[in-house]
Amino acid sequence: MKSLYEIRFSGSGGQGIITAGMVLGEGASLFDGKYVVQTQSYGPEARGGACKTELIIADYPVNYPKPILADILLAMSQAAYDKYIHEIKDDAFVVVDSSLVQYKPAKGVYPVPITKLAAEEVGLKVTANVVALGVISSLTKIASYEALERALLSRVPRGTEEINKKALALGKKLEFKDNV
Amino acid sequence: MLFYKLFKDKDGRKVGFVQANEACIEAALLAGMRFFAGYPITPSSEMASVSSEKLPMYGGKFIQMEDEIAAMTAVCGASMAGLKAMTATSGPGFSLKQEAIGYAAMNEIPCVIVNVQRAGPSTGLPTQVSQGDVMQARWGTHGDHPIIVLSPSTVVETADLTFDAFNLAEKYRTPVILLMDETLAHMREKITLPAENELKLVERKRATVPPSDYRSFDTRFGDVPPFEPYGGKYHFHITGLTHDEMGFPIVEPDDVVKAMDRIHRKINNNLDDIVKVKQFQTDDAEILLVSFGTPVRTCLGAMEIGRKEGLKIGVLQLQTIWPFPDKAVLNLAKKIGKIFVVELNMGQIINEVQRASQGKSNIKGINKYDGLFISPDEILSHILESKG
Amino acid sequence: MMENIIHDYLRPKKSFPHVWCPGCGDGIVLNAMVRAIHSLGKSKDEVVFVSGIGCSSRAPAYTDFSSLHGIHGRALPFATGIKLANPKLTVVVFSGDGDALAIGGNHFIHACRRNIDITVVVINNNIYGMTGGQASPTMPTGAYGATAPYGNLDRPFDVCKLAAAAGANYVARATAFQFFQLEKCIKEGIEKKGFSVIEAVTPCPSLYSFFNNTGRGVDMLKKLRDRAVTTQKAATLSPAELEDKIVTGVFANENFREYCAGYAELVEKAERSKKNEESL
Numbered sequence: 001m002k003s004l005y006e007i008r009f010s011g012s013g014g015q016g017i018i019t020a021g022m023v024l025g026e027g028a029s030l031f032d033g034k035y036v037v038q039t040q041s042y043g044p045e046a047r048g049g050a051c052k053t054e055l056i057i058a059d060y061p062v063n064y065p066k067p068i069l070a071d072i073l074l075a076m077s078q079a080a081y082d083k084y085i086h087e088i089k090d091d092a093f094v095v096v097d098s099s100l101v102q103y104k105p106a107k108g109v110y111p112v113p114i115t116k117l118a119a120e121e122v123g124l125k126v127t128a129n130v131v132a133l134g135v136i137s138s139l140t141k142i143a144s145y146e147a148l149e150r151a152l153l154s155r156v157p158r159g160t161e162e163i164n165k166k167a168l169a170l171g172k173k174l175e176f177k178d179n180v
Numbered sequence: 181m182l183f184y185k186l187f188k189d190k191d192g193r194k195v196g197f198v199q200a201n202e203a204c205i206e207a208a209l210l211a212g213m214r215f216f217a218g219y220p221i222t223p224s225s226e227m228a229s230v231s232s233e234k235l236p237m238y239g240g241k242f243i244q245m246e247d248e249i250a251a252m253t254a255v256c257g258a259s260m261a262g263l264k265a266m267t268a269t270s271g272p273g274f275s276l277k278q279e280a281i282g283y284a285a286m287n288e289i290p291c292v293i294v295n296v297q298r299a300g301p302s303t304g305l306p307t308q309v310s311q312g313d314v315m316q317a318r319w320g321t322h323g324d325h326p327i328i329v330l331s332p333s334t335v336v337e338t339a340d341l342t343f344d345a346f347n348l349a350e351k352y353r354t355p356v357i358l359l360m361d362e363t364l365a366h367m368r369e370k371i372t373l374p375a376e377n378e379l380k381l382v383e384r385k386r387a388t389v390p391p392s393d394y395r396s397f398d399t400r401f402g403d404v405p406p407f408e409p410y411g412g413k414y415h416f417h418i419t420g421l422t423h424d425e426m427g428f429p430i431v432e433p434d435d436v437v438k439a440m441d442r443i444h445r446k447i448n449n450n451l452d453d454i455v456k457v458k459q460f461q462t463d464d465a466e467i468l469l470v471s472f473g474t475p476v477r478t479c480l481g482a483m484e485i486g487r488k489e490g491l492k493i494g495v496l497q498l499q500t501i502w503p504f505p506d507k508a509v510l511n512l513a514k515k516i517g518k519i520f521v522v523e524l525n526m527g528q529i530i531n532e533v534q535r536a537s538q539g540k541s542n543i544k545g546i547n548k549y550d551g552l553f554i555s556p557d558e559i560l561s562h563i564l565e566s567k568g
Numbered sequence: 569m570m571e572n573i574i575h576d577y578l579r580p581k582k583s584f585p586h587v588w589c590p591g592c593g594d595g596i597v598l599n600a601m602v603r604a605i606h607s608l609g610k611s612k613d614e615v616v617f618v619s620g621i622g623c624s625s626r627a628p629a630y631t632d633f634s635s636l637h638g639i640h641g642r643a644l645p646f647a648t649g650i651k652l653a654n655p656k657l658t659v660v661v662f663s664g665d666g667d668a669l670a671i672g673g674n675h676f677i678h679a680c681r682r683n684i685d686i687t688v689v690v691i692n693n694n695i696y697g698m699t700g701g702q703a704s705p706t707m708p709t710g711a712y713g714a715t716a717p718y719g720n721l722d723r724p725f726d727v728c729k730l731a732a733a734a735g736a737n738y739v740a741r742a743t744a745f746q747f748f749q750l751e752k753c754i755k756e757g758i759e760k761k762g763f764s765v766i767e768a769v770t771p772c773p774s775l776y777s778f779f780n781n782t783g784r785g786v787d788m789l790k791k792l793r794d795r796a797v798t799t800q801k802a803a804t805l806s807p808a809e810l811e812d813k814i815v816t817g818v819f820a821n822e823n824f825r826e827y828c829a830g831y832a833e834l835v836e837k838a839e840r841s842k843k844n845e846e847s848l
Contacts, residue, residue, distance in 0.1 A: 022183070022368065026197035029370040030187060030848060036197070038368040064481030064556055065367060065474070151197075154185045187848040195848055215653055217645075236838030241652045241831065246678035250645035253638065257618075257649025260636060261657070265649070283639050410616045410634045410650055411657045417579070417629050419637035426581055428629060 004058035005142055006067030009132075010084055011076025011097075013051045016129030020074075021053030023133060023151045024143055028057045031147035037065040050079050057142060072140055074132055075101055076114065093140050095132065110139060110176050117170060127167035134171025145172070182233055183226075186373075194373040200338040200364045201226035201268075203371050204294060205234065207339035208266055210373055211346035212381055213292070214240035215265035217254035219247055219273060222306045223362040224296040227268035248273035252280035252293070259284075259291045260418070262409030264346055268294035270362075271304060274313060274320065281355055282321030287418045288353035288397065288405060288443065290384055292345045295357060296365045297473075297524075299551045308551035309362040311473055311524040317357050318502045324440065326447040328454055329357040329502035333476040335369035341499065347382040348454060352446055353404050359501065361524065363553045364474045387414060396427035397439075403446035447503060457508040458497040461487070465494025467563060468512055468541075470533055471522040472498040474553065479522055481556035482563075491563060501529065506536040513537030518566070522546045522559060577602045577612070579632045587626050589697075591785015593744035593770025594624045597691050600747055600768075601660065602631065604755035615658045618647040620672060622664035623698050624691035624770075633660075641671030644679040647686050655828035658758060661688040665706040666696045669725050673705070680734035680763050684827035687757040687764040690727050693772035701775030712779040727767040732820040737762025739820035743769040743792040746816060753818070761826045769814055 007024070011017045021038050029036035040053045056062045068087075073094045075081035081101045088094060088108075096103045098111035105111075112135050118128040130152065137148055149168055156164045186196040186206070194206070205216075205227050216235055218228035228244065235242040241258070245251040251267045258265040269277060274295040284291050297313045299305035304312075313320075317329045328348050332338040338360065345356040387394055387406040396416040397405045405425075408414035417427040422439060424430045430439065447454065460480060462468065467486075469479040476497045483493040496512055498505055509532075513519060519541045521530040530545045537543060546562045548554045588594045605615060617635040619625035620643035628635030638646045643661045651659045668676050668690045679686065694711070696702040701714040706727065710719040731739045738760040740753035750768055757764030771777075771788030782788050792814065799817035802810060 022197070025368055026185075029197045030195060036368075036370065038197075039363065040366055063477045063484065065363070065477055066553060066555070068555065068557075186845045188845040189848045194845055215649070217649060233838070236831075236835045237842045239835075243648070243652055245645060245648070246674050249642060250648070250675055250678070253642040253645040254649030254652070256638075257636070257646040257651075258653035259649075261616075261650045261653035263653045265653070279639055280642065409654075410636075411614060411654050413613055415579075415612060415632050415634045417582075417635045417637065419629065420639050421637065428582060 001141065002071065003060065004056065004062070005071045006069065007055040007057065007072040007142070008052065008067055008070040008084055008087070009054070009074040010050065010052040010080035011074075012079070015051065015076050016126065017051045017076065018053045019155065020129040020133050021055055023148060023155060024136075025055050026154070027147035027151035028143040031150050032144055034058065035061050037062045039065055050077070050083075052080070072136065072142060074136060076128070076132065078102060093136075095135055095139065097128070097132070106178070108178050110178050112174065112176070118167060121170055122163060122167045124163055124167070127163060130164050130167035131170050134168040135174065136171070138171040138174065139176050182230065189372065192375045195370065197368055197370050198335065199226060199366055199368050200332070200335045200360060201296070201366070202230055203335045203339045204268070204342050204358065204360075205230040206371070206373060207342035208292070208346065209234060209238055209240075210376070210379060211343050212264045213266050213346065214238065215255065215258035215263040216240070216242050217245050217251040217258070217265070217267050218242075219245055219251045219269065221248070221270045221273045223298055223365045224268040224270045224294060226365070227294060248276035249280060252277035253283070255291050256280060256284050256287070256289050259289045260410055262411070264290070264350070266292040266294065268296065270296045270298050271300045271313060272302070274316065278320040282323060282325055283420045284355040285321065285325040285327060285443070286420050289355065290349035290353050291355050292342070292349055293355060293357045295359055297359065297361045299549070305551040307362065309474070309524055309553055310549065310551070311361055311475070312528070312549070313359065314501060314523070314525065314528040317359050324444070326354060326444050327357060327502055328352070328354060328447065328500070329359050330499060331359045331472040331501050332364065332499070333472070333474050333497065335364070335367060336371050337499070338364065339371050339373060343379070344456075347380075350382045350384045351404070352450070353384060353407060354447065359473065361473050367474075391415065395425040397423065397425045399425055399442060403442050403449065451503055451507070454500060455503055455505045455508075456499040457505045458499060460495040460497070462494035462496065462512055462516070464492055465516050466492040466518065468494050468496055468516040468519045469522055469559065470496045470498065470509065470519055472501050472529065475522050475524055478554045478556055478559060482559040485556050486560055486563065493563070498529070504532045504536060509533055509536040510538060510540070513541035517541055519543045520546050520559070520562060522554065524548050524554060573606050574599055574602055577606070577631050579630060582630055584630075586630055588623060589774040591771065591773035591788070592623065593693065593768070594627060594691060596744045596747060597624070597689060597750065597768045597770060598627045598630070600751040601662075601689060601754050603751050604758060605658075605660070607755055608758060610658055614656065615660065616650055617660050617662070618650065619643050619662045620664070620667040621698070622667045622696070624662050624664045625667060627662045641667055642675065643667065644672060644675040644686070644688065648679065648682070648684055651684055651686055652828060652831065655685070659686045660758065661686060663688055663690055665690065665692040665694060665727070666704045669705040669727065669730075677730065677734040680731050680736040680765065682827050683735055683737055683762045683824050685761050685763070687754065687766070689754060689766045689768055691768050691770055692727060693770045693776060694724070695772050695776045697772050697775050701779055714779070727765065728819040731765035735824065736765050736820060737822045737824055737826070738764035738818070740765075740818045741767040741769065741814070741816050743796050743814055743816060744771065745789045745793040746796060749816065756818075760821075761829070762822070762824060
């Protein structure tokens with residue numbers, strides 16, 4: 001584990017990208033005891049329905065609040081992938097929603113059909129952001145599963161707890177391979 | 181509808197992972213804020229939303245007014261009725277509120293005004309960061325007037341300076357401006373709010389004289405007049421006209437000077453209590469970064485990186501921007517030969533740094549005004565460039 | 569014989585004379601307001617008297633109520649802040665036609681819509697007096713003023729129609745000549761829970777008369793007397809006959825929910841949704 005992670009989640013508006021960032025941030029800061037700063041962007045950085053949230057999760061207080069090169073990139077849309085795939089570290093984890101994104105196989109690039117899994121395995125397409133969180137947690141261990149689940153359940157609408165738990169747990173069952 | 185949740189830690193303190201906009205209101209509620217009048221404007225709108233949901237639970241009042249001016253004047257009215265009152269806005273709204281902010285300064289009405297800066301002028305870049313309102317925060321309303329302006333750089337500091345803002349407003353009977361920016365407003369970090377018994381809250385000084393002897397702006401007890409709210413035995417008048425101790429209009433030149441001097445003196449004689457700065461590694465610094473608000477964090481980032489590369493960088497954070505921290509700037513200017521003033525505008529606070537440093541240091545601006553936040557690399561490249 | 573109670577309500581330490589010109593209607597309206605408050609048995613302690621900027625807005629300084637002389641056009645939002653902060657107070661506002669309807673026009677219609685329990689007396693003399701006789705939003709078309717040297721192009725607002733349409737609970741009009749009717753309207757307005765608008769039509773024998781040759785104060789008061797017709801009488805007149813008339817009486821007397829009362833209900837809802845924070 002590194003002592004500081006720069007994390008970028010990006011996709012399209014409506015995919016719950018910001019919410020996923022909030023859940024990860026809250027889980028890591030309040031329940032895992034990490035130092036976290038989360039920012040979100042509007043304007044030219046996020047134009048055309050694009051949506052982005054960034055986090056820094058560290059073992060010590062964070063000054064400069066924005067990632068430069070990501071340790072973890074989640075790309076849930078083609079535009080997001082194209083824009084941010086070059087702004088990563090050499091040892092970065094890149095999680096690509098392979099049901100939506102044409103990607104170039106590379107070391108550290110993990111294709112997971114996130115939206116498809118949300119629709120077919122969880123039974124609710126809008127849980128794709130939660131599936132993605134489960135995937136990232138399992139793959140990178142950036143936040144504990146317990147912390148994420150607690151943060152998630154404190155935010156989701158009443159009556160949707162079970163399906164959200166199911167979506168988050170999906171990541172645990174998957175086997176990950178970068179395709180190199 | 182709230183987009184955050186607070187938890188209680190083992191000491192009974194409220195803890196949450198929240199945006200600065202949310203932290204500001206949570207802190208304000210703890211500081212005793214019981215009245216919020218607002219008007220929707222990006223990027224401060226969350227403050228009105230949180231207030232609308234929470235204030236009724238605290239026995240307080242939220243009202244969405246018909247415009248920015250009405251919000252500011254309603255805040256003045258509510259404060260005169262005895263409630264700790266605030267409003268929040270952004271650039272265009274801040275412009276509109278100026279006349280009423282002057283009224284608050286003239287009538288010594290305690291209140292807090294948050295301005296979440298976005299890029300201007302005019303409608304500008306509504307969702308993007310800027311620090312272009314530094315001078316407006318000082319001189320936005322017409323006429324010479326006293327004002328206190330605080331500027332936080334983290335979510336935690338937003339809560340801290342919100343407490344300070346209310347305390348200073350009450351203590352000095354003055355409007356206090358909390359100058360934030362868009363990046364901070366929408367940034368989330370963990371905050372731990374003080375438990376109620378840990379709070380040191382200041383309440384406005386009340387009258388000790390009988391109603392028949394009460395004066396709206398009594399100078400017999402020091403430069404800050406005792407306050408009585410509307411709705412009691414004390415009947416008094418206030419006016420935006422230049423006034424005497426009774427609140428009645430005056431035109432005699434000597435009286436005018438006396439009145440003007442006092443409202444400025446109550447701030448200027450208490451700079452040590454009001455002006456706050458933070459210094460980071462300035463002891464051995466050869467290069468000083470002076471900044472305020474969120475860019476301070478970039479300065480600290482640049483300091484960390486720079487020091488690894490042998491650049492002895494220190495940082496001076498202006499938590500209070502107005503009154504300007506002359507003393508702190510001069511002291512550092514005397515011992516550090518190079519000062520870079522980092523601000524997200526075309527160069528505003530740099531003029532004050534130049535004035536305060538009295539030619540003792542070589543001062544350059546690092547300015548960014550493209551709507552984006554500044555990175556440590558941008559600061560470092562300016563520093564390296566100037567080294568040649 | 570009318571009891572002269574005004575001296576009981578003048579501020580003891582205020583140095584007079586007041587700013588109003590001889591023949592001005594503002595003093596008449598102030599007297600009516602004070603008598604209305606007196607007849608309601610209100611304690612001075614519970615009254616706050618708020619105004620904006622203009623001739624009539626100087627009134628609060630002269631009375632022994634707590635008072636706020638605000639900024640131009642904003643008397644109503646100041647008053648709204650005071651009232652909502654302490655709903656037990658009786659908040660009365662004086663505002664001129666320029667103050668209430670031009671620079672403060674937006675606040676005026678929204679205060680009506682909000683229906684907060686404030687009584688505003690709009691003292692309408694059809695002109696900006698304090699600044700030297702400029703055209704106001706109630707100046708008749710064709711009348712002259714410092715900014716209407718060729719006659720006023722604009723049409724005047726009907727204060728009462730505007731207030732009633734915007735949702736005020738109580739709306740009435742009287743002229744400065746009809747002192748007792750004016751006092752009664754102000755009294756009813758204060759008694760009414762909700763937003764009350766009383767238009768007091770007054771003479772400006774200094775500036776309006778200077779530009780329009782309407783004579784001295786007494787002449788103008790007589791003219792107000794002659795032009796005034798009741799709402800009942802007005803109903804029988806043709807538009808042509810109504811041309812130069814001032815219709816007086818009550819234009820709205822509703823019981824829509826008052827804002828502070830609504831807020832109290834909202835507080836109950838909020839308290840029910842209050843939850844304690846769970847432990848970390």
